[in-house]
Amino acid sequence: MVMKHFKRLHNGLKKSISSIAEAIFRKKKRIKIGIYGPVNSGKTTLANRICMDWLGEEMGKASPVPHETREVTMKENVIIKQGGKSLTFNLIDTPGIATKIDFEDFIRFGIKKRLAKQRAKEATKGVIEAIKWLDNMDMVIVVVDSTKDPLTQVNITILGNLDARKTPFVIVGNKTDMKSSNMEAIKNAFPNYRIVGISAKEGINIESLYSALLKML
Amino acid sequence: MNLKIKFVPYEKFKKNGGRLLKDIQENTILLIDAKISSEEEAYVIEETMRKVSDRFSGVEMSSLEMGSKAANVLGMIRNALIERILGKKRGITIIGPAKVVRKIKKNPEDLLLYM
Numbered sequence: 298m299v300m301k302h303f304k305r306l307h308n309g310l311k312k313s314i315s316s317i318a319e320a321i322f323r324k325k326k327r328i329k330i331g332i333y334g335p336v337n338s339g340k341t342t343l344a345n346r347i348c349m350d351w352l353g354e355e356m357g358k359a360s361p362v363p364h365e366t367r368e369v370t371m372k373e374n375v376i377i378k379q380g381g382k383s384l385t386f387n388l389i390d391t392p393g394i395a396t397k398i399d400f401e402d403f404i405r406f407g408i409k410k411r412l413a414k415q416r417a418k419e420a421t422k423g424v425i426e427a428i429k430w431l432d433n434m435d436m437v438i439v440v441v442d443s444t445k446d447p448l449t450q451v452n453i454t455i456l457g458n459l460d461a462r463k464t465p466f467v468i469v470g471n472k473t474d475m476k477s478s479n480m481e482a483i484k485n486a487f488p489n490y491r492i493v494g495i496s497a498k499e500g501i502n503i504e505s506l507y508s509a510l511l512k513m514l
Numbered sequence: 515m516n517l518k519i520k521f522v523p524y525e526k527f528k529k530n531g532g533r534l535l536k537d538i539q540e541n542t543i544l545l546i547d548a549k550i551s552s553e554e555e556a557y558v559i560e561e562t563m564r565k566v567s568d569r570f571s572g573v574e575m576s577s578l579e580m581g582s583k584a585a586n587v588l589g590m591i592r593n594a595l596i597e598r599i600l601g602k603k604r605g606i607t608i609i610g611p612a613k614v615v616r617k618i619k620k621n622p623e624d625l626l627l628y629m
Contacts (some may be wrong), residue, residue, distance in 0.1 A: 397562075397612035428556050458550025498556075
């Protein structure tokens, strides 16, 4: 636990030294925007939407099978432009954070037992990697499934860690195209935070997310 | 199945967090006498992921903070002072094996365990 505090102090010092070096040598540092959230909330779908909008190509494979994304992946030099403002950043898609991973859940999707166990093992490493990468993010998009109860431990843990690191973030309530979508539940659960409702799959209200990101600059 | 409930002082959790997960792997539900911090929650998730296996799929975890909704500034200062003296956030944290604890539902002022 003590090591964790030292690690955070070390990371803080590292960020400060990096900013000073950047100022002295005028080296342009790309800001990193991470996409975080629980499993199957639509993170990769959103990452693909952003990359298609501004780069013309997708970033990763999205699927209804949990833990499809099992590694942190980065797309460099994404430039979003709106109302005369622009933001250039590296977009980082992360594995869904979970407190449990059961290989039997993958078998239910038709994956063979041996591959299911391998997938579970990769998924656990992905979660660990995603948590470690929190220290590297300049801004975060937290993707929450608007058809599910937002007051889950995973959502609370992610937001709490971003608060503790003073990392600016926006909460995205995804899947607003679904009948069971309930944005009010998200707003009631997290009343003090910036929240945008979107459908990453259908491309609904994505412009509002871009506005929010530009405002956070 | 031999299910156990273990009451753990926050100080012991701070000192031995990783080792306490071994108890959870052996069908023990931990009740910690404080609301653990978000960084500590992330630590629990990380350590849980390292221990996930064919027989242990992970944990269900939830915490409740007490005395956080102070009516006025004086109340807020009082709560902050109490937490400073105690060295921990007042509340409770439950961590249990996912194969035993199906779900923990968090209502505003209580936690409900579904086994």
